[in-house]
Amino acid sequence: MLIEVLINGLLAGVMYSSVALGFVLIYKASGVFNFAQGAMVLFAALTYVTLVEKGIWSGFAIVIVLIVMVICACLIERLMLRPLANRDPLVLFMATLGLSFVIEGVAQLAMGTDVHILELGIEDGIIEVDGMFLSTFDLFATAMAGVLLVVLSFMFNTTRIGISLRAVADDVVAAQSIGIQLPRIWRIVWSVAGFVALAAGLLWGARQGVQFALTLSALKALPVLIIGGFSSIPGAIIAGLLVGAAENLADFYASRFINGTVSTWFAYVLALVFLFFRPTGLFGERDIVRV
């Protein structure tokens, strides 16, 4: 029973990981907490659903959304990041906060505020594994997160772009003076973060329907990031699982004493404990001080 609660929690945590990943990418490359990641999740999912509802084949719709995300990344780089380059991270954070509302507003202006149902063609059924009941959808989400983890780690660790990316994350001024093109790196990272947002949007959208509340997935990612460390890709995945499991276990035990759930806020308490004892998170690097 306990194992089942744990495993179901872990699987549910994959959803958190999928959102947190997008944050980590942008934090790694530009040292900024991109508050707009949640809005990007909504935007990607909403665009996808709208296209599918117009009768476009889902595979083709995904390609279109990916292209749209690249265009968004280029616009964000040109209109927001470049003019603010080398400014205080707090300035950039405020800018992403504004960006979040702009993306949300534009998305709803163009595509409406209705709640859409998103069908991925994956049945959210229950299968029995070794006496435990698991959700097939959660298993699918886990596989997807696994693929993302492998692809992103590969990109960061072995390609030339990955090296440039890590170089930018480490020291912006030095990176520029050895000839790394900062705008190009930003465009690439924001595009990849857009792809991750689509993946997260599809998973969350299929679960909860595509609606405004998807933006709030950003807030759910926050404790995950604090626990995993802002700059670690595996950290985002593992912390997501951890948060999912902890929430499920907390609910399970709390239900014996109280009538209600604690999972809505339990992750934040956990994050607070981490801030006390391990402020850089499980896999975080030392604080990055930027000039």
Place this chain on the structure above:
Amino acid sequence: MSRSLVEPILQLRDVSLSFKGIRALSNVSFDVARGEIRALIGPNGAGKSSLLNVINRIYRADKGEVIFDGVRFKGVGARGAARLGISRTFQHNALFQRLSVLDNILAGLARKARTTFIENAFRIGRDREERRRFAARAEELIAFLGLEGYVDQRVSTLPYGVQKRVDLARALGPEPKLLLLDEPMAGMNTGEKQQMARFVSDVNERFGTTIVLIEHDIGIVMDLAERIVVLDYGRTIADGPPQEVRSNPDVIAAYLGVDNEQDPGHAD
């Protein structure tokens, strides 16, 4: 690339720079000949590092001209300067501390890259050839600077003297025409300094790289440099071959006066 060999590779004319009203450089002019080792000396705060920053465009001069290899720097930024063939090392190591030695050197090669992101991500097209070429270049530099034992180590774990060598390797990667070295021997002991000085003159002789060098150790500067510019309070107070600079009364007063001329020490 048929520029005349007589024409200096770098010319500075009346360069001035100030920060919030404080003059860092005033009307500095000098030139650097193709293939020479040019030293830049002066007491702390004289504006030496600022001058290097003006040359590789981390700072923009308020006034004056910088002409590199026939190109007048106007709208050129730090990345543009790098693309034109200027590399530099930093006084306070600006290596990528969390990357390995090899990755630092490879990052330095980024500006030589011709492949697109797509080629890179999927390992298609020219990616394979470029990967091989970069690996070979990195290997060459590692051998040249004796870094074989440190290839996969994180830079932050290495001794300071080794980090300085990594910094030099990273700067040399893209075969710069002009190499700016900001105190490459700071914080080193005598043996390490001599080793680094040998690397610097080897780079100059073997690759024909023009070098502008800031260094406090006068003895080493006198040995290495063909010509020396002396800065004090942001002004040029002397410019010429070591012997001439050494006997310049202004220089003795401003800089060498601190130490005895015969006893090359460091001003700190």
